[in-house]
Amino acid sequence: MSGHSKWSTIKRKKEKTDGARAKIFTKIGREISVAVREGGGDPATNSKLRDCIAKAKANNVPNDNIDRVIKKAVSDGDKNDYENIVYEGYGAGGIAFIVDTLTDNRNRTAGDIRHYFDKFGGNLGQTGCVSFMFTQKGVLIVEESAFSEDKIMEDCFDAGADDFSIDEDGVVEITTEPNDLGKVRESLEEKGYAFASSEVAYIPTTTTVIDDEETRTKLNRLIEMLEDNDDVQDFWHNWENPDEDEEE
Structure with missing residues (x-):
């Protein structure tokens, strides 16, 4: 991951080959399986699963794939032993x-x-040898926004975000406390925002x-x-x- 430019890394991932995208699908599938094991297969009552599904959709994982992984994780129960x-x-x-x-x-x-x-x-x-050099934050990326900077600022702080920035290409990066990521994302989605990425990250x-x-x-x-x-x-x-x- 990029230390200074989250969007540049996300963009590079999006442009990778089908083989690389398949790897991303597999990795997100593991996260979904673990979330189901820990909190059940209903995203309405499992906030971690909701976050995983949002991440999957931001990475263009088809809905059928997401549903299939959830159903398999529910039926397998404790067979899912990822650590x-x-x-x-x-x-x-x-x-x-x-x-x-x-x-x-x-x-x-x-x-x-x-x-x-x-x-x-x-x-x-x-x-602990390097983690003290990073801060854990929720990071939301909006690739394209039709809203003004004043509107974005109002909506972000109304949703409970910590901060936001807009780069020269108009990409909006919103940061939250790690535990507030899902709440902030869902609040902003209700206001019409669509996210290219939504995840907890370590910011140097x-x-x-x-x-x-x-x-x-x-x-x-x-x-x-x-x-x-x-x-x-x-x-x-x-x-x-x-x-x-x-x-x-």
Whole structure:
């Protein structure tokens, strides 16, 4: 994930191949399964499931796929044994990474993540080694809004959001407390907003620029490996990477 520009990363994901989109569908399917196991299959009474469904729709997962995953998770019951594990470490150049996983085999996942960091000039650390450099926030992205800045500000604060910003392309980024994400999203949806992304993210308090080309290559390779791993649900770093803006 991009430390400084959430939208650039979301846009890059949206433009990926069908194979990459299938991986995203699989990862979100795991999140839905876990949410059903923890709170049942009715989104009206399971706020975590509502959040997962919103995330799935923002990533263009077909409704039939969503319904199928929910029904399977309900019928399987306790067979769904995915475990959420968060890893922290440093990539090349001392860039801080937080990696969120859902796995049915913690030994396999830990081995894979450690291998990626070691192979590309970094090292996996202990819990807490980099999390102090990030703030957890709910993040909502509106790709296109027909509303004025004054209207957006009024609606965001009326919904209980913490803050919002609008970039030069008109993309609106709204931040909330993590537990308020669903409430704020639903309030804004009722006001006519549509979201390109809705999720809890780790926002770096400061970002780091890397000028050395070899180090940048290692960081990009680490990011590619994390994106390609089925057990990795999401990840965040504090690298201010101008290449992402150039892709836009």
